[in-house]
Amino acid sequence: MSEFERIGPEPARLLMEQGATVVDIRDPHSFANGHITGAQHLDNNTLTAFVAGADRDQPLIVCCYHGNSSQPAAAYLADQGFARVFSLDGGYELWRQQFPEQIAQPDPHK
Structure with a gap:
């Protein structure tokens, strides 16, 4: 597995201010009911297009419910060539x- 970092909400917010992309891997219903402003929903249906079209040099923050599911997703995205991948500790809820x-x-x- 490739490297990713776990970060909390405050450092993630600072990265977002510097242009980081946020992807939310929660189910579509949960995403539709509220998500981090500017986050993109990412699931099995949109993953290939996202990877193909994303700027892999920009920081990428992966968000789930509580910060558990985002870790293997972050590792996968790091394996796809993203240079700086982060898993949001505490996830959307925190x-x-x-x-x-x-x-x-x-x-x-x-």
Whole structure:
């Protein structure tokens, strides 16, 4: 397995301010009900296109529910040639607690 780093929400937020990409690997329903602002949903259906089109030199932060499932996903993406891959410790749940203003919510009018 290739290398990735585990980071908490605060260093992840700083990386995002510097242009890091955030991918959320939770199920589509959970992602639709709220996610880190600017995150892209990534699943088996979108993975190939994402890997093919992504800038592999930009930092990449992988987010799941609590920071467990994101670790093997981060290792996989590092194996695909991404230079700097991070797994978000605490996942979406900890991010939501620490940065509630940086959560994209569903539009209640849809």
